[in-house]
Amino acid sequence: MSTPLRRSTEPPPVRALHLGLGSFFRAHQAWYTHRADDDWGIAAFTGRRADLARTLEAQDGLYTLITRAADGDEFDVMRSVARAHAAADHDAWLGYWASPAVRVVTVTVTEAGYLRDGAGRLDTARPEVAAEIAALRADARAAVTSAPARLVAGLLARRRADAGPLTIVPCDNLPQNGAALRAVLGDAADAVDPSLTDWLDEQVSVATTMVDRITPEPTDVDRRAVRTATGVDDRCPVATEPFSEWVLAGGFPGGRPAWETAGAVLAPDVTPFEDRKLWLLNGAHSLLAYAGSLRGRTTVAEAVADPLCRSWVEQWWDTCAPHLDLPDDDVARYRAALLERFAHPRIAHSLAQIAADGSQKLPARIVPVLLRERADGRLPEAAVRVLAAWFLHLGGAGAPVKDVREPELRPLLDGALSDAAPRVLAALHPALGDDTDLVAAVSSCVVELGSQ
Ligand SMILES: NC(=O)c1ccc[n+]([C@@H]2O[C@H](COP(=O)([O-])OP(=O)(O)OC[C@H]3O[C@@H](n4cnc5c(N)ncnc54)[C@H](O)[C@@H]3O)[C@@H](O)[C@H]2O)c1
Numbered sequence: 001m002s003t004p005l006r007r008s009t010e011p012p013p014v015r016a017l018h019l020g021l022g023s024f025f026r027a028h029q030a031w032y033t034h035r036a037d038d039d040w041g042i043a044a045f046t047g048r049r050a051d052l053a054r055t056l057e058a059q060d061g062l063y064t065l066i067t068r069a070a071d072g073d074e075f076d077v078m079r080s081v082a083r084a085h086a087a088a089d090h091d092a093w094l095g096y097w098a099s100p101a102v103r104v105v106t107v108t109v110t111e112a113g114y115l116r117d118g119a120g121r122l123d124t125a126r127p128e129v130a131a132e133i134a135a136l137r138a139d140a141r142a143a144v145t146s147a148p149a150r151l152v153a154g155l156l157a158r159r160r161a162d163a164g165p166l167t168i169v170p171c172d173n174l175p176q177n178g179a180a181l182r183a184v185l186g187d188a189a190d191a192v193d194p195s196l197t198d199w200l201d202e203q204v205s206v207a208t209t210m211v212d213r214i215t216p217e218p219t220d221v222d223r224r225a226v227r228t229a230t231g232v233d234d235r236c237p238v239a240t241e242p243f244s245e246w247v248l249a250g251g252f253p254g255g256r257p258a259w260e261t262a263g264a265v266l267a268p269d270v271t272p273f274e275d276r277k278l279w280l281l282n283g284a285h286s287l288l289a290y291a292g293s294l295r296g297r298t299t300v301a302e303a304v305a306d307p308l309c310r311s312w313v314e315q316w317w318d319t320c321a322p323h324l325d326l327p328d329d330d331v332a333r334y335r336a337a338l339l340e341r342f343a344h345p346r347i348a349h350s351l352a353q354i355a356a357d358g359s360q361k362l363p364a365r366i367v368p369v370l371l372r373e374r375a376d377g378r379l380p381e382a383a384v385r386v387l388a389a390w391f392l393h394l395g396g397a398g399a400p401v402k403d404v405r406e407p408e409l410r411p412l413l414d415g416a417l418s419d420a421a422p423r424v425l426a427a428l429h430p431a432l433g434d435d436t437d438l439v440a441a442v443s444s445c446v447v448e449l450g451s452q
C-alpha cells in the first residue's frame with residue numbers, strides 16, 4: 001500500500017514566480033529555494049503543456065527529488081513549489097505579477113524559447129511573434145503564449161499595479177543569459193508599448209546566471225524507486241545527479257531567497273564559470289549527441305565509455321582550455337570531475353534529448369571557441385568534427401532531428417555538399433559560411449564520419 005503525497009501544513013507564501021516548470025527547475029532552482037534559510041514559496045507555470053502542473057497541483061506542489069549517486073539514491077520531498085499552474089492559466093500569471101509580495105521571477109524555457117534571431121534580438125519576422133505583439137498592443141491582458149510575450153504581459157500587469165521592483169533570473173544554458181533575455185524583453189516591450197522601456201530600466205533587474213545540474217527526463221523507473229523506498233506514490237518525482245552549481249550576478253532590488261545559504265554563489269561576473277561550463281560540459285554533450293550517436297551510442301555514459309568518443313571529447317577540451325580565463329589546475333579538476341559525471345552508471349542521459357535544437361545550442365557551446373581559434377589562425381579538428389556530425393544529423397543520421405529551425409535548415413541541405421556546407425554553417429554564424437578553409441574541412445569530415 002502506498003500513500004499519496006499531500007501537505008499537512010500550509011505552503012510557504014508565494015514570493016517568487018517561475019516560467020518553464022520542468023525537470024531542471026525542480027532539480028535546481030526549486031531545490032535551492034527549498035534549502036535556503038528562509039521562507040519563499042514559488043508559483044510555477046509550465047511553458048506549454050498542462051500535465052505536469054495538474055499532477056503537481058494534485059500533490060499540493062510537493063514532489064520527491066531523487067539525488068542519484070553512483071552507489072545509491074537519496075529521497076527528499078521538495079516543499080518550495082507552493083502552486084503549480086498550466087501555461088494557459090494566464091489570469092493567475094498576471095495576478096502574481098501584480099502582487100507586491102512577488103519579488104523574483106526565474107525562467108527555464110530552453111534556448112529556443114527566447115525566440116531570438118541570428119543577431120540575438122527578438123525575431124519579429126516570425127508570424128507568431130508579430131501576432132502576439134499585435135495582441136498585446138490591442139489588449140494588455142490578451143492570452144499570449146510565447147515566453148517573451150508572457151513576460152511582457154507580466155511586466156505590463158506589474159506596472160499597472162505599481163507593485164514595485166523585481167528581478168528576473170534566466171536559468172537557461174545561454175551565454176550571458178541576462179543580457180540575452182534583457183534584449184528580447186526590451187524588443188518586445190518596445191514593440192508593444194515604448195513607454196514600458198523606461199519603467200523596465202527603473203524597476204526591473206535581469207540577473208545573469210550559470211546553472212549546472214545534469215537532470216535527465218524522469219522515467220517510470222524513478223517513480224517506482226520512490227514508491228519502493230518511501231512507500232509514497234509520487235506521480236512526478238525527478239532524479240538528478242549529486243553535483244549542483246549556481247552562480248548569479250546582478251541586483252535584487254526587491255530581495256531574493258537566501259540562495260547562498262543553500263550553496264549558490266553570488267559573483268560580480270559569471271563569465272569564467274559560464275565559459276567553463278558551456279564549452280566543456282555542454283560543448284562535449286553536443287559533440288557526443290551528434291558524433292556519438294553516429295556510432296550508435298544512445299546515452300552520455302555509453303558514449304564516453306567508447307574510447308574513440310572519449311578521445312574526441314578530450315581533444316575538444318584541449319581546444320577550449322587556452323581560451324578559459326581560469327587557472328590550469330581548476331580546468332584540469334573540472335575536466336576530471338566531468339568525466340566522472342558523464343560516466344555516471346545510474347543516470348541514463350539520452351543523447352537524443354541533448355541533440356534537440358542544435359541550431360540554438362551550437363552557437364553558445366562550440367562557435368565561440370571556434371571563432372577564437374580561427375582568429376588565431378587555427379582550424380581545430382574537434383570543432384570541425386562537431387559541426388560535421390551536426391550536418392550529418394540534420395541529414396537524418398544518428399540522433400533524431402528535432403530543431404526549432406528545422407523547416408528552414410532542411411532545404412539548406414539540398415544539392416552538393418560543397419554548396420550545402422557553407423549554407424548550413426552560415427545558419428550558425430554568418431562568418432562560418434564565408435570561411436572557405438573551414439567549409440572545406442567540415443565537408444571532408446562529413447565524408448569521413450559518414451563513411452564510418
Ligand atoms: N536538464 C538539465 O540537465 C539542465 C541543466 C542546466 C540547464 N538546463 C536548462 O533548462 C532548460 C529546460 O530543461 P528541462 O530539463 O527542465 O526541460 P523540460 O522539458 O523538463 O522542461 C522545459 C520547460 O520549458 C518549457 N518550454 C519548452 N520549450 C519552450 C518554448 N519554446 N517556449 C516556452 N517554454 C518552453 C516547457 O513547457 C517546460 O515547462 C534547458 O533547455 C536548459 O536551458 C537544463
Ligand SMILES: O=P(O)(O)OC[C@@H](O)[C@@H](O)[C@H](O)[C@H](O)CO
Pocket residue numbers: 110111173211212213214215281282285286353354
Ligand atoms: O538542457 P539542454 O537541452 O539545454 O541541453 C542538454 C544538456 O547539455 C544540458 O541539459 C546539461 O545536462 C546541463 O546543462 C548540465 O547542467
